[in-house]
Amino acid sequence: MQKRNVAEFNDIELDQEESSEDLYERLRLIVDKGQEPIRLDKFLTARLEHASRNKIQQGIEAGKVLVNGKTVSANHKLKPGDELVMYSEKEVQGEEIVPEKMPLNIVFEDEEILIINKPVGLVVHPASGNPNGTLINGVAWYLQQQNKEINAENLPRFGLVHRIDKNTSGLMVLAKTPTAVTSLAKEFFDHTIQRKYVALVWGDVVEDEGTIEAHVGRHQRFRKLFDAYPDGEYGKEAITHYRVLERFGYVTLIECQLETGRTHQIRVHMQHLGHPLFNDDFYGGDRIVKGTVFTKYKQFVENCFEMCPRHALHAKTLGFMHPKTKKPVHFESEIPSDMASVIEKWRNYTKTRINQDK
Known part of the structure; x- marks a missing residue:
């Protein structure tokens, strides 16, 4: 019987190219047809390299192992054809964490x-x-x-x-x-988490709503950046659903719902669509992408950049099944003042333009 080369449940390293939200992974096994009835913990101990029986039992007790979609005890007897799914959160690499007093919202x-x-x-x-x-x-x-x-x-x-x-x-x-x-x-792994973001992007987004499907992975020349790969030959699957909330001519306010959670996903996908986030210095949004050549317009945009000196993206809603009650919970937050001020500034600018055209 060949062991799988899998790290212990809590000791899987976060790869440099891993998504910022892929802090967990999943392993799937099917019990062999000729397998005699065997305890779950004993079966996994024989199959997983570097995983002690005690560590496996802890993982089973914590609900990290499903048999045919359900949590079971360590002494559960497996039978041929049973499907095992194992989840493992990855340890985040970094400096030693020192507690620091700071305000938390x-x-x-x-x-x-x-x-x-x-x-x-x-x-x-x-x-x-x-x-x-x-x-x-x-x-x-x-x-x-x-x-x-x-x-x-x-x-x-x-x-x-x-x-x-x-x-x-x-x-x-x-x-x-x-x-x-x-x-x-x-929930994150199975894409059942409900996450909606509000973003201000350059340009007049053509469709009122749509879906962007393009793998996201490290840029092959500039390693600090990520890029979209629509052919799916590189990177990881990434899906973003979007809909237009408000149009301001040269910029558009949109809502993005993540189906996956890759690093910089919304920023990369919107750039791929031709609509980089407003003032996104990584993906070309920190310059005038759409608009006129007039000096007043240039000054207007620069004032907006000063008001919101970062990419205009806010994680507005979050919904999931509560870990204990198993009932859906939903949370919502207000758009912060820097983004809200810029949105209002564009809204007023658009109204002024329309009045001037009448």
Whole structure:
């Protein structure tokens, strides 16, 4: 019987090219036709390299193993044809996490989850160049006040099941228990999480609504950037649904619903569509993409850039099945003042143009 080369449940490394929201992965096995009845934990111990029986039993108890779509006990007897699905959250690589006191905009909290409205400019997790001052540093301090047993040794695997960019504002969910981590990881992996973003993009988007399907992966020349690969020969599957909320002529306010969660997905997909995000310095939105050549217009755009000195993207809504109650929960946040001010400025500019044309 050949063992699979799979790391232990909690020790899978986050690849540099992994999506910021792919902080978990899934392994699928089918029980052989000739397999005699065998305990689940014993079967997995024989099949998985570097995974102790104790670690496997912990994973089963935490709900990270499904048999035919259901959680079972470690002593569950497998039979031929059974389908096993194993989930594993990946450890986020970075600096040691030191708790730091900082203001947190907590939208909701219970024993299982924490919903935070992340402000612009806040990095989510420590990494090279950002050893402290991140959201997780602040969350660590906050939780440490509730539980003094939390320390630097047990913080790295705190329930970070997705991330959003430093200069993207909006809602994030963090898990407070191993069960919540597993439940949310499954939802992100299976694309059942409901996430809607509001974005201001350059140009007049032709269709009122549509779907962008193009793989997203590292740019093959500029490694800090990502790019769209519509032929699907490189990168990872990425699907974004969008609809127009309001048109301002030279820019458009849209809502994007993520089906997948790849790094920079909305930013890359909208650039691919020919409509980069307003003031996105990575993907060509920090210059005048559409409009006139008049000096007044140029000054107007530059004023907008100053009002919203980041890409205009906000994670507005977040919905999922609660890890404990198994009932749907939904959270919503207001568009922050920098984006709201620019949207209103474009709205007034459009009204002025229409009045001048009459």
